[in-house]
Amino acid sequence: MNSVSASLSFSSQARLLRGVLLVTLFVVGVFLRLPPTLFHSAPLSTLSILHPQPKFTGVGVDERLYRNYVDELRKVGVLAYPEITKKYIERQKTGSAFLPPLRVSYILAGYYWQWLFGGESLGSLRNVSALASIFTLAITAVFASRIASASSALAITALMVFAPTQIHMSQHALIDGFFTLWAVLALWSLWECLRRPSARSWLVGYACSLAALVLTKENAVFVWSGIVAIIVANIWLRAGVVGPALLLATVLGPFAGVLGLAWFAGGVSSLVSAYHLFFTKSLELQYAILKQDGPWDRYLLDLLLVSPVVFLLAIGSAANLTACKKVEWFFFIFITVTYVAMSSVRYGLNLRFGNIWDFPLRVLAVSQLFALTAIVIRWRNMIVIIAIAVICAAEFRNYIILAVRYPLYDLVTTDLTRALKIRKLAGDLPNR
Amino acid sequence: MSNHRLLNLPLIALVVVLLAGIFLRLPPSLFFRSGSLYALASFHPQPMNTDLGFDEGLYRDYANKLSRFGLSSYPEIVQRYREEQETSWHLLFGTEMLAALRNVSALFSVLTLLLATLFAKRLARPGYSLGIAALMAFAPTQLHMSQHALADGFFTFWVTLVLWSLWENFRSPGDWRWLSLLVGALAAIVLTKENAFFVWLGVIAILIANRWLRWGRITRELILAVFLGPTLGVVMLIFLAGGIPELLATYHLSVTKNYALEYAVLTGDGPWYRYLVDLLLVSPLVLILAICSVFRLTRDSKVEWFFFIFIAATYAIMCNIKYGMNLRYANMWDFPLRVLAVGQLATFAGLANRRSNIVMAVSVITVCAIEFQQYIILAVNFPLYELITPHLLRAFGILKDNLGP
Numbered sequence: 001m002n003s004v005s006a007s008l009s010f011s012s013q014a015r016l017l018r019g020v021l022l023v024t025l026f027v028v029g030v031f032l033r034l035p036p037t038l039f040h041s042a043p044l045s046t047l048s049i050l051h052p053q054p055k056f057t058g059v060g061v062d063e064r065l066y067r068n069y070v071d072e073l074r075k076v077g078v079l080a081y082p083e084i085t086k087k088y089i090e091r092q093k094t095g096s097a098f099l100p101p102l103r104v105s106y107i108l109a110g111y112y113w114q115w116l117f118g119g120e121s122l123g124s125l126r127n128v129s130a131l132a133s134i135f136t137l138a139i140t141a142v143f144a145s146r147i148a149s150a151s152s153a154l155a156i157t158a159l160m161v162f163a164p165t166q167i168h169m170s171q172h173a174l175i176d177g178f179f180t181l182w183a184v185l186a187l188w189s190l191w192e193c194l195r196r197p198s199a200r201s202w203l204v205g206y207a208c209s210l211a212a213l214v215l216t217k218e219n220a221v222f223v224w225s226g227i228v229a230i231i232v233a234n235i236w237l238r239a240g241v242v243g244p245a246l247l248l249a250t251v252l253g254p255f256a257g258v259l260g261l262a263w264f265a266g267g268v269s270s271l272v273s274a275y276h277l278f279f280t281k282s283l284e285l286q287y288a289i290l291k292q293d294g295p296w297d298r299y300l301l302d303l304l305l306v307s308p309v310v311f312l313l314a315i316g317s318a319a320n321l322t323a324c325k326k327v328e329w330f331f332f333i334f335i336t337v338t339y340v341a342m343s344s345v346r347y348g349l350n351l352r353f354g355n356i357w358d359f360p361l362r363v364l365a366v367s368q369l370f371a372l373t374a375i376v377i378r379w380r381n382m383i384v385i386i387a388i389a390v391i392c393a394a395e396f397r398n399y400i401i402l403a404v405r406y407p408l409y410d411l412v413t414t415d416l417t418r419a420l421k422i423r424k425l426a427g428d429l430p431n432r
Numbered sequence: 433m434s435n436h437r438l439l440n441l442p443l444i445a446l447v448v449v450l451l452a453g454i455f456l457r458l459p460p461s462l463f464f465r466s467g468s469l470y471a472l473a474s475f476h477p478q479p480m481n482t483d484l485g486f487d488e489g490l491y492r493d494y495a496n497k498l499s500r501f502g503l504s505s506y507p508e509i510v511q512r513y514r515e516e517q518e519t520s521w522h523l524l525f526g527t528e529m530l531a532a533l534r535n536v537s538a539l540f541s542v543l544t545l546l547l548a549t550l551f552a553k554r555l556a557r558p559g560y561s562l563g564i565a566a567l568m569a570f571a572p573t574q575l576h577m578s579q580h581a582l583a584d585g586f587f588t589f590w591v592t593l594v595l596w597s598l599w600e601n602f603r604s605p606g607d608w609r610w611l612s613l614l615v616g617a618l619a620a621i622v623l624t625k626e627n628a629f630f631v632w633l634g635v636i637a638i639l640i641a642n643r644w645l646r647w648g649r650i651t652r653e654l655i656l657a658v659f660l661g662p663t664l665g666v667v668m669l670i671f672l673a674g675g676i677p678e679l680l681a682t683y684h685l686s687v688t689k690n691y692a693l694e695y696a697v698l699t700g701d702g703p704w705y706r707y708l709v710d711l712l713l714v715s716p717l718v719l720i721l722a723i724c725s726v727f728r729l730t731r732d733s734k735v736e737w738f739f740f741i742f743i744a745a746t747y748a749i750m751c752n753i754k755y756g757m758n759l760r761y762a763n764m765w766d767f768p769l770r771v772l773a774v775g776q777l778a779t780f781a782g783l784a785n786r787r788s789n790i791v792m793a794v795s796v797i798t799v800c801a802i803e804f805q806q807y808i809i810l811a812v813n814f815p816l817y818e819l820i821t822p823h824l825l826r827a828f829g830i831l832k833d834n835l836g837p
Contacts, residue, residue, distance in 0.1 A: 294830040295809075297716040301830075304712060308705040315720060316727030319776070368727065401703075413830045422702035422709065423822045423831070429697055 003325045004148040004156075004367035014381075015150075022141070022154055029137045029161035033170035035130045037123060052400055054171045056407040061287070062099060063122060063173040069101050070110045070121035078108070082266025089274050097281030097288070100274050104264045105182075105215040106175045125173035132178040133170030137161065139181070140359045143188040147327045152366050155388045159362040162392040164306050164399035165351065165411065166358055172409065176352040179217045183356040185209040187334065190227055193249070194240025203245055207253035214257025218275065219353055222338045224254055229337035230330060237333075239326045288347040291412040296343045298413065302351040303361070305416045306398060309391050313365035320371060328367050331360035351411035365391075446549070446562050453545045453569030457578035459538045461531055477808055479579045481815040484530065486695070488581040492530040499529065533581035541578030544589045545569060548767045551596040555735050555771070559789070563774040563796045564767075570800040571766050572714050572807035573759065573819065580817065584760040587624045591631050591764040593617040595742065598635060601657070602648025611657045618661025623668055626683065627761055630746045632662055637745035638738060645737050691755060699820040700755040706821065707751055710759040711769070713824040714806060717799050721773035728779065736775050739768035759819035773799070 031051065039048035059067070072084050084101045092098070101107060106128065114124040140160050144153035160166060169177025189206035196202060210227075213220035227250065234242050258271075265271035282288055294301075303311045318332055335357050342353060366388075373383050402408050406419035417423040456477065463473040484492075545568050552564035568574060577585025597614035604610055618635075621628035635658060642650055666679075673679035690696050702709075711719045726740055743765050750761060777799070781792035810816050814827035825831035 290832045293832065295716075295828050297712060298828075298830060300716065300720075301709065301712055304705065304709055308703075308708065312708075312723060315723050319724030319727050372727075413825060417821060417825065417831075420703050420706075422706055423825070424698045424701060426698070429694060 004152045004327050004363060004370065018150060018154055022157060025154070025158050025161050026137065026141065029157075030134050032161070032167050033130050033133045033137070035123075035126050036171055037126070052167075052404045054168075054403045054408070055405065056172075056403070056409045058407075058409070059122065060172065060174070060409045062175070063125070065099050066103075066107060066110065066125050066173055066175070067120075067122040069107045070114065070125060072101075073107060073111045074114065074121070078111070081264045082270065085265045085270055085274055089270065089277060092274070092277040092281060097278060097285040100278045102261055102265060102271070102274055103175055103217050104261065105212055106178050106217075109178070110173075122173055126171070129173055129177050130170045132181045133166055136166065136177065136181045136184055136359075139184055139188060143184065143191070143359070144363070146188070147191060147330075148363070148366070151384070152370060155366045155369070155384065156359075156362050158388050158392050159310065159365065159395065160359060162395040162399070163310075163358050163362065164395055164402055165355055167399050168403050168408065168411070169352075169355055171403070174352060175217055176355040179213070179219065180355045180358065182209050182212040182216055183223045184359055186213060186223060186227060187331075187360075190230065190246075191239075191330065193246050194234065194242065197241040197243040197246065203249045206246075207249040207256065210250070210253025211257035211260065214254050215260050218278075219342075219356075220254065220257070222341045223356060224250075225341055226334040226338040230333050233329070233333050237326060237329050239330055283347060285347070291410070291414060292347045292349050294349050294413070298349045299339060299343055299351065299354050302411065302413055302416060303354065303357075305413070305420060305422075306351065306402065306411070307361070307395060308398075309394055310361055310365045313368040314361045317364035317368035317371070320368065325367070328364055331363050335360050335364075351413075351416070442559070442562055446565060449562065449566045449569050450545065450549065453565070454542050456569070456575050457538050457541045457545070459531075459534050460579055461534070477575075477812045479576070479811045479816070480813065481580075481811070481817045483815075483817070485580060485582070485817045487583070488530060488533070491533050491581050491583065495529040495533055530581055534579070537581055537585050538578045540586045540589045541574055544574065544585070544592055544767070547589065547592050547596065548770075551592065551599070551767070552771065554596070554600070557735065557778075559778065559792060560771075560774055563777065563792065564770050566796050566800050567718065567770040567773060567803065568767060570803040570807070571718075571770065572803055572810055573763055574766055575807050576811050576816065576819065577760075577763055579811070582760060583625050584763040587621065587627065588763045588766065590617055590620040590624055592767050594621060594631060594635065595739075595768075598638065599647070599738065601654050602642070602650075605649040605651045606653060608653075611653055614654075614657045615661040615664065618658065619665035619668065622662050622665025626686070627750075628662065628665070630749050631764065632658075633749060634742045634746040638741050641737070641741050645731075645734060645741075647734055647738060693755070696755040699818070699822070700753075700757050702757055702821070704751045706757045707747060707759065707762050710819065710821055710824060711762065711765075713821070713828065714759065714810065714819070715769075715803060716806075717802055718769055718773045721776040721799075722769045725772040725776040725779075728776070733775070736772055739771050743768050759824075 031047075034044070034051065036051070036053050036057075038044045039051050039053065044051075069084065072087075073081065076083055081101070081104070088101050092100075106125070109128045109132075110121060110125040113128050114121055117124070117127075119127075137157075137160055141153065141157040144156040147153075148156060166177065166180075169180070186206065186209040189202050189209055192199065192202040193206050210220075210224065213223055230237075230239075231242055231246070231250065234240065262268050262271045265274055300311070317328055321328055321332060338356065343349065369384065369387055369391075373380050373387070376383055402416065402419045406415075408415055408419055414423070418425075421428075455472075455475070458469065458476065460476070460478050460482075461467055462469045463476045463478065464470065467473075469476070545565070548568045549561055549565040552561035555561075574585065574588075577588070594614065594617040597610050597617055600610040601607070601614055618628075618632065621631055638647075639650060639655075639658065642648070670676050670679050673682055708719070725736055729736055729740065746764070751757065774796070777792060777795045781788045781795060784791040810824065810827045814823075816823055816827055822831060
């Protein structure tokens with residue numbers, strides 16, 4: 001009964017309150033994710049004091065590259081996308097590593113946003129990031145309601161609303177929040193496919209989200225390995241039925257994505273050489289060597305720095321896994337397998353890439369919180385509500401410390417420790 | 433015959449573990465060319481930091497003065513300390529006394545290992561003492577403290593003694609031997625470091641929690657001992673400081689100056705979970721296992737509750753000290769954390785049913801190997817002295833200034 005699917009008992013009046021609370025939370029979550037530029041002019045300028053504006057207002061390295069790709073795409077058109085890839089290969093042969101144009105879906109999304117609504121390329125990309133983060137919040141709220149009791153789903157949604165890394169990704173033209181959207185969609189559709197093996201719409205959605213993952217970022221391979229691990233583990237886990245159609249979709253989805261990539265790259269050989277150049281050059285990239293190195297537990301450290309209570313609760317949940325906690329196992333396997341793969345990438349450790357764990361970690365955290373409060377009978381509802389409110393407040397405060405008081409851009413340990421004042425430089429000393 | 437051998441296997445393993453732990457804690461100077469153990473130098477992980485640390489310099493200075501002028505000169509030393517505090521931090525250099533202090537650190541680290549093993553044995557859980565002894569033998573922070581003239585390893589010994597004697601007092605209420613030991617250990621922590629206050633509050637928290645957790649009976653003598661020990665320590669401190677005003681002034685200066693000390697402001701700040709961050713950096717598996725253990729606590733986990741309450745109570749205070757967070761001060765949690773970690777390993781190993789002993793042994797060996805590797809990275813491959821986060825990050829390659837040669 002201590003699973004995330006275990007329900008708290010509420011009266012009908014309380015159920016209504018829960019609905020109102022869910023809507024309120026969602027509105028708050030959307031508000032926090034709105035692009036900061038919206039508050040620079042009317043009609044939202046009056047609300048600017050309520051919106052936590054990120055201190056980093058410059059243009060990050062990755063942001064500049066995505067903006068350049070969108071600008072190039074605007075010049076040559078979508079049909080000439082392979083030209084952009086060819087140019088990348090030529091430039092990459094001589095220069096140091098920079099991200100490839102094969103992150104097609106994000107660049108295309110930015111391009112079409114600009115085509116539809118006008119404005120600058122960077123602004124379009126930032127709007128795409130914000131919208132993707134809002135979609136992620138909406139999808140996770142629905143996904144949570146499908147896997148957990150109504151009260152657990154509300155708690156998970158609340159934690160997602162105030163997740164520092166989710167809010168951070170919504171405020172910058174970085175791909176990782178956009179990637180998280182597809183990863184969460186892939187996980188949700190996988191869950192539904194396991195529960196309803198004959199539902200074609202879920203299979204199509206599942207295959208499409210896998211294809212979108214491949215078209216978004218090369219990290220798709222980690223998500224795919226996590227999904228394969230869940231399918232294999234289902235032999236013992238029995239979270240649902242793995243049919244031939246699901247297996248086929250697991251292979252066809254990414255395959256379709258690769259075919260799409262091959263078209264955007266201008267052929268298989270261009271695709272291979274673009275990735276080959278990117279990966280080999282990345283190992284020599286000064287920024288990657290300086291900022292993305294470390295031991296296997298670096299992601300754990302970064303997660304602890306950003307969301308300490310959620311991290312601790314999630315570990316507690318992992319320690320209390322039992323055979324009946326299928327939902328928790330589902331997410332635990334996903335986190336573990338992707339973690340093992342991602343922590344093994346040399347000079348490739350960055351909490352941005354761990355954005356895909358935000359929702360799974362919060363599912364585990366809520367499960368543990370409910371398990372902890374199970375011993376209290378009389379005041380359980382009140383304790384759960386207060387605990388969730390306190391965690392949300394702590395999470396939001398951490399976002400303020402990290403991104404509003406400190407000009408955080410990349411989620412690297414060196415900057416996180418600086419923002420949290422664990423690491424100070426001589427210039428940080430107060431004037432006496 | 434074979435049965436007899438098998439029965440002795442844990443004992444042999446324990447002896448091997450303790451010998452390995454003692455060997456690793458031996459002062460590095462013993463393995464120098466002029467040292468008596470030079471032939472074994474290649475087996476001993478020599479710390480890369482061979483410079484004189486800031487605290488080491490201060491301790492050596494005090495010890496030098498004490499050696500020159502005798503115990504009766506202690507009030508003058510305290511007076512001199514206050515004068516120095518009021519003017520500037522002042523260092524004198526030398527070598528002899530430093531070696532003596534380092535030897536004391538090494539000896540007390542060995543004693544802590546033996547004490548922890550004995551305490552674990554008294555917890556009366558089969559297999560626990562070997563597992564805990566092994567994890568303590570290779571604990572990176574324990575090894576680090578044994579190699580430098582820092583008070584924290586020495587302090588840890590007395591804290592472990594306090595916890596053990598408290599535990600035994602619960603089990604054998606009214607036994608004057610355990611009561612005397614508790615009084616002595618509490619007095620010793622007060623004489624060792626001002627952090628004794630945190631430990632004392634941890635002890636009080638355990639006494640209060642006994643109302644629900646019932647480790648044993650709290651007698652009037654036990655309450656008296658808990659207050660008498662620190663009082664004795666304070667009285668001795670007053671004597672050594674030369675009077676109550678001198679003692680108060682000394683502590684007052686030490687505490688207030690710390691807020692203005694550039695080093696403390698730069699390195700001792702951070703959020704409430706900074707100690708968790710540092711522990712995760714140094715001993716990731718032990719910390720994760722300990723956290724798992726905490727989340728699995730039940731009413732029957734009396735041993736785990738005992739150590740958890742101590743850690744939680746002391747943590748709650750120590751993380752609230754402005755500019756006063758340093759993993760050195762958390763050295764006293766090494767043993768409690770490893771008790772929790774071994775408990776969790778035993779739970780995991782228990783899932784293997786018939787092969788639980790093998791799984792447990794393999795798990796403990798793996799954790800020990802990782803812990804030892806962490807020590808090598810931190811203190812042998814990197815010149816670590818202070819256990820502050822930036823240095824730990826640098827040692828693990830997370831924080832880099834340049835690409836190097």
